[in-house]
Amino acid sequence: MNSTFSCVFLSLPLVLVSLYIFVIVRRHKRRTQDEGGLLKLPPGSMGWPYIGETLQFYSEDPNVFFATKHTRYGEIFKTHILGCPSVMLTSPEAARFVLVTQAHLFKPTYPKSKERLIGPSALFYHQGSYHTLLRKIVQGSCSFDIIRGLVPKIETVATSMLKSWDDGHIVNTYNEMKKFTFDIGILSTLGKLDTRYKEELKKNYLIVDKGYNSFPTEIPGTRYKNAVLARKRLGKILGDIICERRERRVLEKDLLGSLMNSKDQNGQVLTDNQIADNIIGVLFAARDTTASILTWILKYLHDDPKLLDVVTVEQEEIFKFNDDGKRPLAWTQTRNMPFTSKVILESLRMASIISFTFREAVADVEYKGYLIPKGWKVMPLFRNIHHNPENFPDPQKFDPFRFEITPKTNTFLPFGNGAHACPGNELAKLEMLIMVHHLVTKFRWEAIGSQSGIKYGPFPIPQNGLPARFWKQSCPCSH
Numbered sequence: 496m497n498s499t500f501s502c503v504f505l506s507l508p509l510v511l512v513s514l515y516i517f518v519i520v521r522r523h524k525r526r527t528q529d530e531g532g533l534l535k536l537p538p539g540s541m542g543w544p545y546i547g548e549t550l551q552f553y554s555e556d557p558n559v560f561f562a563t564k565h566t567r568y569g570e571i572f573k574t575h576i577l578g579c580p581s582v583m584l585t586s587p588e589a590a591r592f593v594l595v596t597q598a599h600l601f602k603p604t605y606p607k608s609k610e611r612l613i614g615p616s617a618l619f620y621h622q623g624s625y626h627t628l629l630r631k632i633v634q635g636s637c638s639f640d641i642i643r644g645l646v647p648k649i650e651t652v653a654t655s656m657l658k659s660w661d662d663g664h665i666v667n668t669y670n671e672m673k674k675f676t677f678d679i680g681i682l683s684t685l686g687k688l689d690t691r692y693k694e695e696l697k698k699n700y701l702i703v704d705k706g707y708n709s710f711p712t713e714i715p716g717t718r719y720k721n722a723v724l725a726r727k728r729l730g731k732i733l734g735d736i737i738c739e740r741r742e743r744r745v746l747e748k749d750l751l752g753s754l755m756n757s758k759d760q761n762g763q764v765l766t767d768n769q770i771a772d773n774i775i776g777v778l779f780a781a782r783d784t785t786a787s788i789l790t791w792i793l794k795y796l797h798d799d800p801k802l803l804d805v806v807t808v809e810q811e812e813i814f815k816f817n818d819d820g821k822r823p824l825a826w827t828q829t830r831n832m833p834f835t836s837k838v839i840l841e842s843l844r845m846a847s848i849i850s851f852t853f854r855e856a857v858a859d860v861e862y863k864g865y866l867i868p869k870g871w872k873v874m875p876l877f878r879n880i881h882h883n884p885e886n887f888p889d890p891q892k893f894d895p896f897r898f899e900i901t902p903k904t905n906t907f908l909p910f911g912n913g914a915h916a917c918p919g920n921e922l923a924k925l926e927m928l929i930m931v932h933h934l935v936t937k938f939r940w941e942a943i944g945s946q947s948g949i950k951y952g953p954f955p956i957p958q959n960g961l962p963a964r965f966w967k968q969s970c971p972c973s974h
């Protein structure tokens with residue numbers, strides 16, 4: 496009796512949800528047929544009721560999921576994942592359509608539970624004048640004029656971290672890179688910060704990070720609830736930092752300074768909550784992305800000794816010019832590392848750490864004779880574009896020289912495209928150039944354990960975060 500009851504009880508939501516999906520799909524079918532049968536939904540499968548194809552998406556490598564669908568259905572297909580009917584797009588033109596030319600028809604979309612942890616006023620959740628204002632400020636704080644001044648500071652953070660690696664201990668590359676990119680994130684958003692504040696920010700940020708991908712619940716003691724509480728503390732710490740700055744009345748050039756001094760077209764200043772949400776938003780956007788690609792760069796250099804040699808030769812020339820590293824790297828030197836820059840671009844293409852992005856259709860949209868219904872999620876698949884032989888011949892080959900020729904328009908999108916494209920891309924590349932300079936001129940490393948496989952957390956990183964043994968080279972200029 497009991498089990499029959501629980502069976503009925505459990506299957507009722509499934510039945511209701513399948514009915515709901517059925518009604519939505521039928522409604523769209525009927526409407527498009529009424530319009531003369533011109534528009535149909537894209538090909539593809541909606542999978543099982545309620546769960547759709549979420550299990551396939553998670554049980555296999557998501558890239559295999561995307562590639563298989565692309566082969567079967569072509570550049571546009573429908574699916575149902577993470578509780579949402581979705582359309583996936585795999586061509587450069589389609590990505591441009593969604594992110595650039597018809598961007599007004601697609602809004603950014605994130606689960607509310609995640610928005611709560613970052614802060615609802617962070618720029619990436621918005622469109623229109625508020626987004627434009629915030630974007631200008633963030634872009635300004637990552638402009639060449641500002642980041643050139645960060646070179647010696649980034650160098651100091653990199654060298655002091657590397658000092659702790661030179662005793663032959665095994666380090667988890669990804670975890671170490673996250674420490675590096677977080678410190679640079681703090682530097683570019685909050686400038687030179689009191690150690691007490693820095694430690695408090697770090698401690699609470701880590702709790703938020705732990706809960707970010709956990710099940711959202713209000714139950715005390717769970718990862719999500721702990722993250723919500725830590726996020727509140729982060730807001731309070733940032734509020735204190737803002738108060739202190741106001742009392743000091745000094746105009747700082749970092750992101751916090753720009754946010755505190757900005758006014759919209761009506762002369763309205765940002766609230767402390769809006770400022771805090773955007774500082775946390777930028778820290779969040781900057782840390783794991785840059786750490787992930789740095790980990791991949793080390794893996795690619797480790798796996799190909801010839802590649803490592805060519806990068807080392809380029810960097811050692813600069814190292815020698817700087818009196819064997821006694822003089823600091825200059826901004827102009829970071830702008831003149833042609834081969835290392837190509838290795839970075841090729842790593843961004845190969846690893847495609849942001850494999851796709853999410854938007855939501857704000858109206859029924861037609862794309863190449865197909866209907867993208869209002870409310871459906873729309874996902875341009877960057878990785879498919881980067882791994883399509885039509886865009887990049889022999890796409891599985893790591894070949895930095897392919898970047899001697901500029902890629903065809905809209906085929907290289909590691910930092911996205913359009914109004915929400917990454918404003919921090921030059922800062923990220925600068926961090927990579929400086930880190931690679933110090934690594935290859937002073938260190939060698941050996942990966943430990945399994946060296947194949949990818950972990951998604953959610954960005955793809957080499958298996959287990961690439962545990963590796965690092966040692967200092969006795970004679971750096973041995974070439």
Ligand code: HEM
Pocket residue numbers: 618619620630633637776777780781782784785788848849852853908909910911912914915916917918919920922923
């Ligand atoms: C290798 C490192 C990075 C990669 C691959 C990357 C990639 C991306 C991508 C693909 C987007 C667009 C997402 C979308 O359209 O939905 C984006 C947005 C963003 N990124 Fe980055 N990013 C990186 C580093 C950084 C850094 C260092 C910062 C620090 C300033 C940053 C700040 C942002 C912000 C604030 C946005 C949202 C922009 C908006 O909505 O207008 N990113 N990033």
